[in-house]
Amino acid sequence: MNCSNSTVGERIRLVQLALYIPIFVFGTIFNALAMWIFCCKLKKWTETRVYMTNLVISDCSLLFTIPFRLYSFHEKLGTELCTTVKIIYYLSMYMSISIITLIAIDRYVAIKYPMKVITLRSPLKAAIISGLIWIIHTAIRIQQQLQTTEDSSATCFAVRDPPHFLRPVYYAIFGYLIPFIITSFCTVEIIRTLKKKENTSSQEERSTKKVIRIVTANLLVFIICFLPLHVGNIIKFIIGYMNISCVVYDSINLSVQLARIFADSNCCLDAICYYFVAKEFWEVSSLLSKFRSPKNQTQETQTL
Numbered sequence: 001m002n003c004s005n006s007t008v009g010e011r012i013r014l015v016q017l018a019l020y021i022p023i024f025v026f027g028t029i030f031n032a033l034a035m036w037i038f039c040c041k042l043k044k045w046t047e048t049r050v051y052m053t054n055l056v057i058s059d060c061s062l063l064f065t066i067p068f069r070l071y072s073f074h075e076k077l078g079t080e081l082c083t084t085v086k087i088i089y090y091l092s093m094y095m096s097i098s099i100i101t102l103i104a105i106d107r108y109v110a111i112k113y114p115m116k117v118i119t120l121r122s123p124l125k126a127a128i129i130s131g132l133i134w135i136i137h138t139a140i141r142i143q144q145q146l147q148t149t150e151d152s153s154a155t156c157f158a159v160r161d162p163p164h165f166l167r168p169v170y171y172a173i174f175g176y177l178i179p180f181i182i183t184s185f186c187t188v189e190i191i192r193t194l195k196k197k198e199n200t201s202s203q204e205e206r207s208t209k210k211v212i213r214i215v216t217a218n219l220l221v222f223i224i225c226f227l228p229l230h231v232g233n234i235i236k237f238i239i240g241y242m243n244i245s246c247v248v249y250d251s252i253n254l255s256v257q258l259a260r261i262f263a264d265s266n267c268c269l270d271a272i273c274y275y276f277v278a279k280e281f282w283e284v285s286s287l288l289s290k291f292r293s294p295k296n297q298t299q300e301t302q303t304l
Contacts (some may be wrong), residue, residue, distance in 0.1 A: 012257050012259045013073045019261050023268060023302045024066045030271035031060050047106050050126035055099040055136075059267035062092035066264075082156040083145060090151035096266060098133050100222060101179040104124075106216065108186035111193050168233040176230045180222065187219045227267040228259035 038053045068077065069084045077085065109120050144167065194208045234257055239249065 012254055016073060016257065016261065020066050020070055020264070023261070023265050024063055027063045027268040027271070030113045031056050031063065034271045035060070037264065045123045047121050047123055047126040049105070050123050050130060051099055051103050051106060055096060055103070055270055058092045058099060059270050061088050062096070062264060062267050064222065065089040065092070068207040068288055069156070069242040077156045087138075087141050087145055091148060091164040094141075094171070094265075095134065095137050095265065096270065097176060097179050097226060098137065099130070100131070100218075100270075101183050102129065104186040104215075104218075108189055109300045111190050121152065168230075168237040172230040172234050176226055180227075183219060183222055187215045191214050203299055206244075221266070221269050225263050229256070232256035264265075 034056050036050070038049060038056065042049060065085050065088050068081070069089070072082070072085075076082075079231070106121065106126070110117055113120060194212060197208060232252070232255055236252055239252060252298050
C-alpha cells in the first residue's frame with residue numbers, strides 16, 4: 001500500500017490542529033486543578049485518591065506530547081525526541097485504560113464485598129498495583145519501540161512495522177478488549193448489587209440511581225473514547241494486506257486519525273468524570289452499611 005494524497009493529509013492536519021488545541025488547553029486546566037486538589041487539599045490517602053492521582057499523571061503525560069505531535073505534523077522531529085514522544089504517548093494512553101479498569105475493580109470490590117473490604121483494599125496495595133502496572137507498560141512499550149523501524153522521510157508517528165508485526169492486534173486485545181471486559185463486568189455487577197438493595201427512603205433511592213448513572217456514564221465514555229480507535233487500527237491493519245484503492249485507504253486513515261482524537265480527548269473527560277463523581281460514589285456506597293461491621297463502614301464511607 002503506497003498511497004500519498006497531500007490533500008487528504010492536509011485535511012487531517014487541519015482537523016488535528018483545530019481539535020488538539022482545545023483538548024490541550026482544557027485538559028491542562030482540568031488536570032492541573034485535579035492534581036492541585038489531590039496533592040494539596042486532601043488530607044487522607046485512600047485507594048481512590050491513589051488511583052485518581054495515577055490517572056491524572058498519565059493524562060498529564062499524554063497532554064505533554066500534544067505540542068510535539070502538532071509540531072511533527074509540519075516539521076520532522078529528531079530521532080531520539082520522536083522515539084521519546086511516542087513512548088510517552090502510547091504509555092500514557094494504555095496506562096489511562098489500565099487505571100480506569102483498576103478504578104472499576106476497586107468500586108466493584110467495595111460494593112460487592114463490603115465485609116472483606118479491609119483485607120482486599122488499602123492505599124498501600126493500590127500504590128503497589130499502580131506501580132507494577134507502570135513498570136509493565138513501560139517495559140512493553142520500550143521493547144516494542146525497539147522493534148519499530150523508523151522512516152526518516154516520514155513524520156514522527158508514520159512508522160513502518162516489520163512484516164506480520166501484530167502491534168494493532170496485540171493492543172486491541174490486551175490493551176483494550178480485556179480491560180473493557182473487566183470494566184463492563186464490574187459495572188454490571190455494581191448496578192445489579194445496587195438495584196437489589198432495598199432503599200429505606202426516597203433519598204437513598206435517588207442516591208442509588210445517581211451511582212447507577214455515574215458508573216454507566218463512565219463505561220460509555222470508556223467505549224466512545226477507545227473503541228473506535230482500536231477497531232479502526234484493526235481494519236487498517238487488515239487492509240494493509242489487501243489490494244484496495246487509495247481513495248478507500250485514505251478514508252480509513254482519516255477515520256483512524258479522528259478516532260485517535262476521540263481517544264486523546266479522554267484526558268479531559270477523566271478529570272471531570274472521575275473526580276467530580278468520586279465523592280458521590282463513595283457516599284452512596286454507604287447505602288450497604290447494614291451489611292457491614294462498624295469498622296468496615298467507617299473505612300468505606302470516607303470520601304477520597
